[in-house]
Amino acid sequence: xxxxxxYWYLRDHKLFWxxxxxQIKQLCIITGFKKANKGDIIYFSSSDLxxxxxxxxxxxxxxxxxxxxxxxIKEILQKGDLFGELSLENDGDVNEYAKVLTDEVSICSFLxxxxxxxxxxxPSLALSYTKFVGLKMKRFKNNYSNLVSKDARTRLISFIxxxxxxEGIQEGKKYTISNYLxxxxxxQIICTSRQTATLLLxxxxxxxxxxxxxxxxxxxxxxxx
Amino acid sequence: xxxxxxYWYLRDHKLFWxxxxxQIKQLCIITGFKKANKGDIIYFSSSDLxxxxxxxxxxxxxxxxxxxxxxxIKEILQKGDLFGELSLENDGDVNEYAKVLTDEVSICSFLxxxxxxxxxxxPSLALSYTKFVGLKMKRFKNNYSNLVSKDARTRLISFIxxxxxxEGIQEGKKYTISNYLxxxxxxQIICTSRQTATLLLxxxxxxxxxxxxxxxxxxxxxxxx
DNA sequence: CTCCTTTTGTAAAGTAGCCGACAAAACTTA
DNA sequence: TAAGTTTTGTCGGCTACTTTACAAAAGGAG
Numbered sequence: 001x002x003x004x005x006x007y008w009y010l011r012d013h014k015l016f017w018x019x020x021x022x023q024i025k026q027l028c029i030i031t032g033f034k035k036a037n038k039g040d041i042i043y044f045s046s047s048d049l050x051x052x053x054x055x056x057x058x059x060x061x062x063x064x065x066x067x068x069x070x071x072x073i074k075e076i077l078q079k080g081d082l083f084g085e086l087s088l089e090n091d092g093d094v095n096e097y098a099k100v101l102t103d104e105v106s107i108c109s110f111l112x113x114x115x116x117x118x119x120x121x122x123p124s125l126a127l128s129y130t131k132f133v134g135l136k137m138k139r140f141k142n143n144y145s146n147l148v149s150k151d152a153r154t155r156l157i158s159f160i161x162x163x164x165x166x167e168g169i170q171e172g173k174k175y176t177i178s179n180y181l182x183x184x185x186x187x188q189i190i191c192t193s194r195q196t197a198t199l200l201l202x203x204x205x206x207x208x209x210x211x212x213x214x215x216x217x218x219x220x221x222x223x224x225x
Numbered sequence: 226x227x228x229x230x231x232y233w234y235l236r237d238h239k240l241f242w243x244x245x246x247x248q249i250k251q252l253c254i255i256t257g258f259k260k261a262n263k264g265d266i267i268y269f270s271s272s273d274l275x276x277x278x279x280x281x282x283x284x285x286x287x288x289x290x291x292x293x294x295x296x297x298i299k300e301i302l303q304k305g306d307l308f309g310e311l312s313l314e315n316d317g318d319v320n321e322y323a324k325v326l327t328d329e330v331s332i333c334s335f336l337x338x339x340x341x342x343x344x345x346x347x348p349s350l351a352l353s354y355t356k357f358v359g360l361k362m363k364r365f366k367n368n369y370s371n372l373v374s375k376d377a378r379t380r381l382i383s384f385i386x387x388x389x390x391x392e393g394i395q396e397g398k399k400y401t402i403s404n405y406l407x408x409x410x411x412x413q414i415i416c417t418s419r420q421t422a423t424l425l426l427x428x429x430x431x432x433x434x435x436x437x438x439x440x441x442x443x444x445x446x447x448x449x450x
Numbered sequence: 451c452t453c454c455t456t457t458t459g460t461a462a463a464g465t466a467g468c469c470g471a472c473a474a475a476a477c478t479t480a
Numbered sequence: 481t482a483a484g485t486t487t488t489g490t491c492g493g494c495t496a497c498t499t500t501a502c503a504a505a506a507g508g509a510g
Contacts, residue, residue, distance in 0.1 A: 070374050074366070088352070088358025119352055126351035127313070127344055130358055134312020137362040141299070144369050148416045149295050151496070182457060193371045193498055198458060214506080215458080368485060377467070407487060417466055439476080439487080 004218045006127030015082070015128055015138065023118060042098040042107070042132045044084065050112040057198060059180055064096045073188040076101075076181075084132055085112050147191055154182055156188040156200050164219055177217040178195045240307070240353055248343060257334045267332070269309065269324040273336040278309040283330030284405055289321045299411040301326075301406075303392060310337050312357055326405045372416055380415040381425050381450055385435065387445055400444040404437075 009027040032051070038044060040061070044051075055077050062083060074096065077083055081195035083098070119126040146155055160177075181189075188196035204210045209225050211218040219225060257276070261267060267285070269276075274427045280302050285300040298319065301306055308323070344351040364418060371380055385402075391418050393400035406414075412422035436443040444450060 064370065065375065067369070072370055072373055074370075087363050088356045089359060089363075116352060119355070120348045123345045123348045123351050126348060126355060127341060130344070130351065130355045131313045133355060133358050133362065134314060137358065138312055138314075140362065140365060140369070144365070144372070145289065145291070145297055147369070147372065148297060149291065184375065184457075194458090195460085195499085196497065199460085202459075332488085409487075417489085420469085420490085421467060424467095427489075 015125070015132055021219055023122060034101040034107045034109070036100050036105050036107070036175070038100055040100040042100070044096060044098075050085045051109045051113055052082060052086070053107050053109040054105045055079060055081045055083065056108060058100065059101050060098045060105060060107075061185065062096060062098050066095075072191075073185065076189065081133075084109070085161055086136070088112065090118060094131050101185075150192065152192040153200055153203075155192070156186070156197065157204075159186070159190050160217070161222060161225060162221070164217075164222060168219070173221045173223055174200050176220040177219075179213070179215055179217050182214075196204075239305075240350070240357060243340065248347060259332045259334070261325050261330050261332070263325055263328050265326070269321060269323075275310045276334045277307060277337055277340050278332050280304060280306050280308065281331045281333060283327040285323045285325050285327075285330060285332075286410065287323050288323060289362070291320075295419040296413070297416075298410065300397065308355075309334070311361065313337065313341060326410075368424065377417040378422050378425055378428075380417070381411070381422065382429075384411070384415050385444070386447060386450060389442075389447060393444070398446045398448055400423065400447055402442040402444075404440055404442050407439075424442045 014095075034042075057079055059075050059079075062077065063071050064074050065071050075083070084223075119129060144217040146158060150158070164170075164175035164177055183197050183201060184194045189196045190197065201210075201212055203209070205212050208220065211220070235402070259267075284302055284304075285302050287302065288296050289299050290296050300308070302323075344354060371383060375383070389395075389400035389402055393402040408422050408426060409419045412419045415422065426435075426437055429450075430437050433445065436445070
């Protein structure tokens with residue numbers, strides 16, 4: 001892959017706006033690039049050097065597996081999101097993988113150590129990065145409190161609203177989301193059983209609050225949801 | 226308060242080890258210092274300039290209140306912990322306060338903007354700080370997955386173990402924790418009702434796994450817990 | 451078009467933990 | 481030491497959700 005293209009892939013991300021051309025090139029030299037298809041699984045092999053990944057196109061989910069084999073969806077990532085060792089420390093024991101949700105995704109990555117070098121040489125990037133991680137944490141905390149105090153219905157609704165606002169195509173109060181999640185996925189995200197999720201989705205559809213199928217979700221009036 | 230003393234308060238924290246004397250003094254000029262007693266409530270007034278706080282002595286809990294008035298314990302902090310606008314962004318709407326749990330606490334604080342200046346001028350501090358925030362996020366994620374997949378009993382046990390390892394006095398397999406939490410606090414931390422927490426604690430005591438009273442918790446053999 | 455796999459729909463039985471209510475015990479204050 | 485307040489103990493009813501189980505529908509592969 002040409003350096004020129006790689007350069008633009010990074011340059012695109014707002015975190016890297018402050019960097020000079022030469023600094024980005026420095027990262028680019030060692031940048032990896034990868035395409036993958038729906039259903040593919042990407043492991044963060046612990047034997048490999050730790051990396052930071054940037055999702056350039058498509059959607060993936062980060063799944064973690066605990067000792068008993070229970071799978072939890074940690075995050076749904078969309079175009080422009082960073083993932084991997086964001087805390088800049090590699091923790092061996094955690095078992096996570098990424099699964100591709102959309103037809104085609106492209107991902108680029110760079111070595112953690114190179115990124116650290118860059119951060120040390122570029123304090124304002126470090127500052128942006130810290131804010132970025134902080135923001136991520138904040139969103140996480142928010143989800144977490146939802147989980148604690150709200151019931152499954154409320155969690156589902158707030159997830160759908162959130163999704164619509166992040167990715168949906170808006171026409172007035174109407175939102176159209178291209179649906180790359182199964183009901184099982186949605187259930188895992190809002191932390192409930194698949195059956196409950198199905199039940200609640202059908203209930204919302206019966207009340208004409210949403211229109212659901214495997215390809216898309218349409219919210220007629222988001223303010224009524 | 227003498228600059229000299231303030232200096233040492235900061236110097237103590239491992240995050241600030243890399244800083245030179247003059248850099249710390251720079252922060253110290255505008256450092257605030259505060260003592261508080263059990264039961265006191267410290268508000269992060271949004272009208273005020275955003276600050277970062279460092280807990281020097283004692284324990285406090287961070288409580289957030291949602292629209293309906295539900296209170297959730299976000300964090301229990303101990304000596305040496307940083308709190309406040311760690312993400313370096315101030316979010317007005319979130320309603321949080323800190324409540325003092327132990328007899329006497331001391332807290333020092335500095336302005337967010339001053340800290341940012343320091344970070345920009347000191348890349349390696351910025352890197353440590355980023356890692357620190359990242360670590361915090363990781364711990365958070367861990368708690369969160371516990372909440373999702375484990376039942377109340379498991380959550381209580383892992384909370385007690387964690388507490389013992391962080392703060393308890395160890396003698397072989399025996400741990401003694403000085404208990405500054407009520408059962409209501411514990412319940413809120415592990416996200417269950419007070420009644421359930423009481424029940425489970427008594428159950429653990431009946432099985433002789435722990436000895437519980439208002440002043441201390443003794444774990445006879447942590448490996449059996 | 452047919453077979454196979456994945457996803458979705460539905461129902462019944464079981465349960466963890468919530469909620470309300472009240473009493474006992476332990477600290478606090480005067 | 482008495483009265484008030486906070487914390488802890490205990491009970492039964494309730495319900496939102498899980499689990500198990502099976503069938504229908506939709507997609508995909510050959």
